[in-house]
Amino acid sequence: MRWGKDARRTASLMVGQPDYEVYVAHAEATHPEQPPLDRTAFFRLHEARRFGAGGAFRCC
């Protein structure tokens, strides 16, 4: 169901995880010879990035 998928994507993006399928589709379209990151690597990359210089700090 579209609504459920959007909700899942929203919840993931709220914690800094963009959609993996979108990334894979993009990677396959733009550079098919280079394998995309696997799901775990993608997850860990974004988890680390979120707490870098710009991230995850909300006061208000």
Added chain:
Amino acid sequence: MGKLKTALIFGAIAILGAVCLAVIALHQGESISAVWIVVAALCVYAIAYRFYARYLAGKVMGLNAKRPTPAVRHNDGLDYVPTPRNVLFGHHFAAIAGAGPLVGPVLAAQMGYLPGVLWILVGAVLAGAVQDMMVLFMSTRRDGRSLGDMVRTEMGPIPGIIAQVGVLMIMVIILAVLALVVVKALAESPWGTFTVAATIPIAVFMGLYTRYLRPGRVGEVSVIGVVLLILAIIGGGHIAADPFWGPAFTLSGTTLAIAMMAYGFVASVIPVWLLLAPRDYLSTFLKIGAILALAVGILIVRPHVQMPAITPFIDGTGPVFSGALFPFLFITIACGAVSGFHALISSGTTPKLLENENQIPLIGYGAMLCESFVAIMALIAATVLDPAVYFAMNSPVSVIGDNAASAAAAVAQWGFHITPGELEQLARDVGEHSILSRAGGAPTLAVGMAHILSGIIGGKAMMAFWYHFAILFEALFILTTVDAGTRVCRFMIQDLLGVAVPKMRETKSWTANVVATALTVSLWGYFLYTGVVDPLGGINSLWPLFGIANQMLAAVALILGTVVLFKMKRERFAWATAVPAVWLLICTLTAGFQKLLHPDVKIGFLAHARKYQDALAAGDILAPAKTAGDMHRIIINDYVNSALTAGFLFVVLTMVVYGVRACLKARKINHPTVVEQPAAHELTLEDEAMDTARA
């Protein structure tokens, strides 16, 4: 939608809104239902979004749906990813939603509900949402550049550096104040302390789970985490009642402050996946859930607002914070009305995910309206309490004493009547030894939420659970913010120090990490500690500093917006950013100067310092000092606070000067001088002509 249909629908909304506002403003006597406030707010938001946001988009900014956004142009599936607007809305709202709109309105309730409601609505619609939308617009047109970067490019390198130093100063004070809110909520509360302490092993377990057992399963691990948290809340009740563990978890404010500093240091230094990230999942989902629960609760329970519309404390003599309605109301409620911090977020990840420029009103303006609604709900939660309870909870010990009898007597003098027995019973109802002087906003909000949520599920018997649930979600959320913020500050400091000591720049270096983190924690820890030992309660003097800092950053963002509008040769619309900027300048400058120079020792830092200096010279020791050393420390602290305030004033005044200069310079030149990313080749000549014609 046909023009007539629009006019009819929004005409009806306008009338409904006006009626509700009239009711809440003019009502005398019996308490009114909170639903009037909710409906008034929703009507105001609907009209503002439909008309003002659209006006800003079309006329002031000249949004162009055909112009590719950075997400489209640099699409890499990782950082620049065109994201559907509803998904992005959720992300942006979660990014801006913080603890601020939950604390400020609760403190401002001391002046009655009306000033707070009006400022939250007017401020958000005319200033806050405008700022968010403008910054999102500017950053989108610059490939997602940050606020500091944009200030540097459009206004010059010196204002850029000043803005960045200003941001660092703001971060330190924000971290200290938020940490103080948590300390105030958990001090002398074994149940609360246990529950919040339990989040650490729970988060570590979640971290190991997502790292090694089931990587990537954020939803799954969050559900497990929430279940464990609920068990912790229930367990906390038993711990608090236990004759050994109860006292073991009953910690003083100073102990908690030190614990928080140590914990903040550790949490920021260890790998993020172990503690920070899992806590972030929990706190994000809990927060969204709690906001929704509160909204549903208010609609179902329809509580009555007991606080009067206006209290005598608009004259500045209030116990919760000192300072008259002008300017301190506008400083106290920052995040729900205008928040400079949103400017940092609107120029963060959101611009890199934006699909189309025509979504900027929804995401920039709309998300801020939602945040403003969160502030309204927090204000409602605080004002549905018996005012006597509110003041007993939020006044410092020096004003109401440390027992229920003295508190009841003190609030009776202000016209609010309650028996000592009722105060003690309420404490028992929520599972605490005492609810007196639990300042800082969080406990008051928790009691309010407990009233409302127990009206849906559980009744009186579950008040203690709901109270501690509310304390937990706020504390968890704030702690994650403090640790994430410590990391952000540490990177900023590494950058700044890296100018002199290049080794500091290396983010991988363990030494640089530890040094910068220790420095950051010491900075906010200092203000936290002095806030905890302050006899007036800390929040009393520090929250205005936070409000001034936040509004100052908002003024900077709006000044940048004005400069950009001038440089786009759209200066005849520049009033949209300039008028709120001027208002914020008036508020922050007045408040800043009052905090520095006001003769009342409860307001002015220098007056307070002088009082203690004179006493010290005469050989007296004034409370809370017990020794001359304490006296010295109090005086030094006053000077530090004064220096920080003066620093904020300096930042905002220099930005005004540079802003005016940049505007005047842009006016003299006949063509646009903005430094945007070129509108890509996909724009036709026709579109270009239309763009300029609209200007």
